Amino acid sequence: MTKVSEVSEMKVIVFQLMNKEYAIGLDVVESIEKSLSITRVPRMPSYVKGVLNLRGVVTPVVDLRERFDMEYKEFDETSCIIIVSHAGAEVGLIVDDANDVMDVPTSAIGPQPEVVGSVESEFISGVAKVDKRLLVMLNLEKVLQPIKKGNTDEF
Amino acid sequence: MDVSQYLDMFIEESKEHLQACSEQLLALENNPDDLAIVNEVFRAAHTLKGMSATMGYEDIADLTHKMENVLDAIRNSKIQVSTEILDVVFEAVDDLELMVQDIESGGDGKKDVSNLVDTLNRIEAGQPVDVTNEPAATAEEVSMEVVTSRGIPYDEFELTVISQSAEQGFNALEITVTLRDDCLLKVARVFMTFEILEKSGEVIKTVPTVEQLENEDFDQNFTIVLLTQEDAADLKAKVLKVSEIEDVHITHITDEYVQKYKQASLNTCDPEPSVFETTVVPVTKAATTNETPKETIKTKKTTTSNSNKTIRVNIDRLDILMNLFEELVIDRGRLQSIASELHNPELNESVERMTRVSGDLQNIILNMRMVPVETVFNRFPKMVRQLARDLNKKIDLEIVGAETELDRTVIDEIGDPLVHLIRNALDHGIEMPEERIANGKPETGTVTLRAYHSGNHVFIELEDDGAGVNRERVVSKAIERGIISPEAADTLTNKQVAELILASGFSTAASITDVSGRGVGLDVVKNTIESLGGHISIDSTEGKGSLFQVQLPLTLSIISVMLVELDEEIYAIPLSSIIETAIIQKSDILNAHNQPVIDFRGTIVPLVDLKDIFEMENRSNEEDEFQSIVIVRKGDSLAGLVVDSFIGQQEIVLKSLGEYLQSVFAISGATILGNGQVALIVDCNALIK
Numbered sequence: 001m002t003k004v005s006e007v008s009e010m011k012v013i014v015f016q017l018m019n020k021e022y023a024i025g026l027d028v029v030e031s032i033e034k035s036l037s038i039t040r041v042p043r044m045p046s047y048v049k050g051v052l053n054l055r056g057v058v059t060p061v062v063d064l065r066e067r068f069d070m071e072y073k074e075f076d077e078t079s080c081i082i083i084v085s086h087a088g089a090e091v092g093l094i095v096d097d098a099n100d101v102m103d104v105p106t107s108a109i110g111p112q113p114e115v116v117g118s119v120e121s122e123f124i125s126g127v128a129k130v131d132k133r134l135l136v137m138l139n140l141e142k143v144l145q146p147i148k149k150g151n152t153d154e155f
Numbered sequence: 156m157d158v159s160q161y162l163d164m165f166i167e168e169s170k171e172h173l174q175a176c177s178e179q180l181l182a183l184e185n186n187p188d189d190l191a192i193v194n195e196v197f198r199a200a201h202t203l204k205g206m207s208a209t210m211g212y213e214d215i216a217d218l219t220h221k222m223e224n225v226l227d228a229i230r231n232s233k234i235q236v237s238t239e240i241l242d243v244v245f246e247a248v249d250d251l252e253l254m255v256q257d258i259e260s261g262g263d264g265k266k267d268v269s270n271l272v273d274t275l276n277r278i279e280a281g282q283p284v285d286v287t288n289e290p291a292a293t294a295e296e297v298s299m300e301v302v303t304s305r306g307i308p309y310d311e312f313e314l315t316v317i318s319q320s321a322e323q324g325f326n327a328l329e330i331t332v333t334l335r336d337d338c339l340l341k342v343a344r345v346f347m348t349f350e351i352l353e354k355s356g357e358v359i360k361t362v363p364t365v366e367q368l369e370n371e372d373f374d375q376n377f378t379i380v381l382l383t384q385e386d387a388a389d390l391k392a393k394v395l396k397v398s399e400i401e402d403v404h405i406t407h408i409t410d411e412y413v414q415k416y417k418q419a420s421l422n423t424c425d426p427e428p429s430v431f432e433t434t435v436v437p438v439t440k441a442a443t444t445n446e447t448p449k450e451t452i453k454t455k456k457t458t459t460s461n462s463n464k465t466i467r468v469n470i471d472r473l474d475i476l477m478n479l480f481e482e483l484v485i486d487r488g489r490l491q492s493i494a495s496e497l498h499n500p501e502l503n504e505s506v507e508r509m510t511r512v513s514g515d516l517q518n519i520i521l522n523m524r525m526v527p528v529e530t531v532f533n534r535f536p537k538m539v540r541q542l543a544r545d546l547n548k549k550i551d552l553e554i555v556g557a558e559t560e561l562d563r564t565v566i567d568e569i570g571d572p573l574v575h576l577i578r579n580a581l582d583h584g585i586e587m588p589e590e591r592i593a594n595g596k597p598e599t600g601t602v603t604l605r606a607y608h609s610g611n612h613v614f615i616e617l618e619d620d621g622a623g624v625n626r627e628r629v630v631s632k633a634i635e636r637g638i639i640s641p642e643a644a645d646t647l648t649n650k651q652v653a654e655l656i657l658a659s660g661f662s663t664a665a666s667i668t669d670v671s672g673r674g675v676g677l678d679v680v681k682n683t684i685e686s687l688g689g690h691i692s693i694d695s696t697e698g699k700g701s702l703f704q705v706q707l708p709l710t711l712s713i714i715s716v717m718l719v720e721l722d723e724e725i726y727a728i729p730l731s732s733i734i735e736t737a738i739i740q741k742s743d744i745l746n747a748h749n750q751p752v753i754d755f756r757g758t759i760v761p762l763v764d765l766k767d768i769f770e771m772e773n774r775s776n777e778e779d780e781f782q783s784i785v786i787v788r789k790g791d792s793l794a795g796l797v798v799d800s801f802i803g804q805q806e807i808v809l810k811s812l813g814e815y816l817q818s819v820f821a822i823s824g825a826t827i828l829g830n831g832q833v834a835l836i837v838d839c840n841a842l843i844k
Contacts, residue, residue: 039833040724041812042769043820051812051825051833056482058825058833060815089814146817 009105012128014135015082015098018070022095023104023128023135030083030090032098035075048147052092054083061092067143068123086140093143102135104128109137162258164370165210169255172199172206176248177537180241184540187236197226203251205372212264215254221275222247228279243274245537313360317382317408325356325382327408330390333376338399341371347397348379355390356383375401380408470563473524477712480513480520481808484713487513488805488829517713525560528606528615531570532557535577535604542581549588549599550581559606561613565707568687569615572680576617576703577602579677584621584701594698596620608709612689612731617703624653624695636661651791653693653701657681685840688731690789712809716826718802718834719785722771725834726798727807727826732839734786734793736801741780753795755786763842764797768821789843796842809836 012023013032033054038061040050047066051058061081065073073079073096081092109128125139179196186192200223207215222244228234250268258264309317317327332348334341345368352358360380363373383390387405394403487510494506532554543550561569585591585600592598605616626649633639633655639647647655655661657677684691689707708714708731716727717736737755744751744762751762762784784795807826812819823838 037832039825039835041816041819041822041835042771044816048816051816051835053827053831053833056485056827058810058812058827060813062815087814091813091815144815146815147819 008107009103012102012104012135012137013082013098014100014102015095017064017068017096019096021133021135022138023102024082024084024138024140026101028084028086028140030085033081033083033092035079036081044147049094052081054090054092057090059083059090059092061094062144063094064143065094065096084140084144086144091144102130104130104135112136161210165206166255166259168370169203169206169215170252172203173248173252173255174533175199176203177245178533180244180248181536181540183236184238184241190230193226193230193236197223197230200226202367202372205367207264209372212254212258214265214268215251218247218251218254218268218272218275221272221279224279225275234278240278243271243278245541247271247275248537309360313380316359317380320382321409325384326387327359328381328383328387328390329378329406329408330381330394331376331378331404331406332394332400333402333404335399335401336375338375340399341373342369344397344399345369345377348394348400351393351397352379352381352383352390355385355393356381468523470524473520473563477520477524480517481712483513484517484806484808485827485829488807489831490829492829521562521709521713522560524563526563526566527558527560528566528569528613529557531566531573532604532606534570535573538574539577539581539602542578546581547587548581548585550585551599551601552577553601553603554605555603556606559608559613561707562709565613565687568683569705569707572683572705573604573615573617575677575680576705577604580617580619580621580701580703584619584623586622613707613709615705615707617705618700620700623697623699623701624649624656624693625697626652629653629655632661633658649696650692650694653695654791656693657691685789688729692791713806714809715804716807716836717785717804718828719783719798720800720802721765721769721798725802725828725832726765727805727834727836728785728787728796728839729823729836730804732787732789734788736783736785737795738781738783741782744782753784755793755795758793760786760793760795762795762797765837766797766799768842787839787843789840792843794839794843796837796839807834807836 011026013026013029014021014023016022031054036052036054038050038052041048041060044050047063049061049063051060053059065071075094078097079094080098081094082098083090083092108130109126112124112127123139123142124136126137128135128137176196176199179192179199183189183192183196200219204216204219204223207213207219225234225240225244229236229240234240247268250266250271254264254266257266320327330352334344338344349358358379358381361368362378367373368377381390387407391403391405394400490506491510494502535554536552539550539552580602585602586594586596588598591600601620603616603618605614605618607614629652630639630644630647633652634641634644636658638655638658638661657680661678681691684705684707687707689705691703691705693701693703695701715730717730717733718725718727720726739753743753745753747759747761751764752759753762754760783798783800785798785801786793786795788794805828807828809824810826812822812825819835821838821841822835823841824836825833826836828834
């Protein structure tokens with residue numbers, strides 16, 4: 001996201017988590033899906049909801065609320081899954097609502113303040129203030145650190 | 156000239172030629188008097204020399220050149236084949252392989268070969284007859300003196316064909332075509348010329364050979380010998396119509412000419428320079444049976460065209476094809492499930508037909524990715540020979556079923572484990588010659604490498620007639636290393652004891668040799684094979700020998716599974732691990748310590764509740780009187796997996812869980828079912844200790 005600094009604006013997708021607004025760059029978003037049936041994967045951290053069939057590709061799904069240790073919420077009619085492509089792998093992120101695409105002037109993106117809600121700061125790459133809205137920019141690198149644990153058998 | 160675009164081809168072909176060299180050299184060692192073999196090696200070496208010189212790899216060209224000289228001396232009976240000489244030649248081939256490998260990995264293919272070149276020179280000079288440095292060239296010069304035209308060497312058979320066809324009114328024409336200097340598509344021009352000439356008669360010989368022509372391994376001109384009834388001038392006009400051809404020169408080979416040539420070769424007592432021969436070996440036999448020239452020529456034509464009927468396809472393209480087909484298999488499953496719901500006979504019929512066609516398609520695609528295990532096996536004879544010499548043992552390697560085919564991905568992985576197994580058999584299995592004689596065995600040990608298909612699997616077996624596994628030594632070592640407890644040792648069968656040597660951290664060799672026995676190895680072999688979805692077992696009789704059996708799946712991407720239900724989710728268990736399914740009464744479940752077990756046909760089988768393993772909450776079936784279990788195996792150990800219900804058998808496409816979920820316990824991958832749901836594939840190997 002920082003690589004577009006020479007461009008004056010960047011397009012972001014705005015989504016809600018616990019009534020707060022977050023944003024990720026449009027360039028990493030593949031699609032936004034409404035409810036798809038998720039297959040649970042055993043012995044995973046609770047925020048890994050499972051895998052789903054995204055047009056023939058088995059795609060893992062992460063519940064962002066649980067990733068950020070927020071209160072659990074059932075998948076409802078406003079919830080949706082944002083499919084992001086990160087480091088060559090596609091991952092789905094469950095969010096409360098995603099309804100906006102915005103142009104954010106890069107100059108409006110600043111470093112994160114010391115305390116931003118309950119989200120652990122390592123998941124945040126910065127904050128953007130547009131009009132009267134405060135958008136928290138996600139650091140996908142940290143959010144989507146590969147799960148490696150248990151036995152080392154790989155297929 | 157920019158040669159980089161030919162680099163891949165050069166590397167691949169060099170490897171083929173080197174492989175041919177080592178195979179023929181091994182054959183030569185057993186039949187030192189067979190000059191036909193020497194000719195084969197010579198031909199391979201010569202082609203390699205030409206190719207490497209063109210590509211600018213001087214060291215390779217140099218070394219092959221010296222090797223060629225020695226071979227030529229052998230061929231002309233100036234030196235006798237001996238183990239020492241072959242050792243040096245083998246060493247040369249080894250060095251050449253190293254150099255080619257170096258080029259492959261981006262190096263410049265340079266290597267100091269002066270020592271070897273010196274040795275080769277000494278071998279070559281080590282006889283009374285003074286050998287020139289360019290024997291091949293001399294041979295050619297000799298024939299040049301007699302033959303007035305371009306000096307194409309003919310062998311006896313070809314001469315016979317020419318003179319016989321002359322009797323039947325066919326003229327033998329030597330057609331030399333010169334391409335323009337700026338000709339870009341040399342191969343295409345050659346092909347067009349061939350097409351024209353083959354319409355007018357029979358091509359019996361080309362210089363350079365057809366292979367060389369196809370590989371563009373020639374300069375501006377090439378010569379074709381044609382048997383035809385057409386007029387030379389007409390032919391010339393026809394060939395000249397092909398664009399980018401500078402000149403066509405046609406010489407008539409008369410009968411006198413043939414006689415003269417025969418005379419000449421008799422006088423010089425020089426075997427015809429077989430370097431330029433096309434595939435003559437099978438044909439020479441046919442010639443002795445007085446067939447008409449036409450027929451013999453046909454035999455020859457088929458041999459050439461057979462070798463041309465393959466194309467090289469980049470493995471990536473096959474992978475793409477495979478991926479697309481996998482999509483198709485998923486949709487096929489979807490269609491099948493829709494059809495079974497709708498009960499429409501016409502739909503059912505067409506879905507059924509599609510299923511059949513796509514099944515055939517699947518076989519073809521899988522077959523295209525199949526490679527004979529020969530590509531792995533062919534490096535072993537040389538390795539065994541070298542190892543046997545290093546170890547001072549006498550060992551024969553027999554290879555059976557090298558034509559057996561396996562998926563390319565499996566082939567790429569299986570080489571190293573086999574090397575380990577063979578080294579192990581040679582080092583620990585086969586005894587020293589004295590010991591063998593003392594035990595009443597033949598002095599030479601035999602190691603048999605066998606490959607065959609059986610069902611959906613390929614078996615690779617390595618059998619030796621060596622010492623076998625010493626039970627006491629293995630057991631005491633296993634106890635010492637803490638692999639088994641002393642109490643357990645007595646209950647183990649001989650087979651189980653033999654398989655202890657596959658455990659990690661195990662090495663029974665009294666002294667560590669550089670051949671094998673660093674204590675890593677066999678367990679690595681076992682892991683590699685299991686990661687490929689195969690398994691390895693050992694049968695051994697002390698004093699009689701051992702049999703290592705490796706079982707591998709035919710393919711890794713489409714597998715048959717049994718679908719089972721667990722807490723309303725569907726899981727897939729690979730059929731290859733399933734022994735059978737059963738429904739048992741709750742009262743049949745016994746407890747061994749904390750482990751529930753069942754008595755399954757006289758064997759105590761531990762039960763594994765998949766819901767426990769997968770940490771599922773809903774355990775509604777606890778009250779059920781009956782439980783469904785799937786008996787699975789890993790090697791010889793069994794386990795019963797408790798599931799909610801069986802759904803059925805299905806062919807599925809193996810998909811990875813992606814980069815994000817890099818390792819999930821007891822899950823080897825996922826697949827997409829007909830209804831679009833993802834099902835996880837249970838990794839039985841992880842569930843059994």
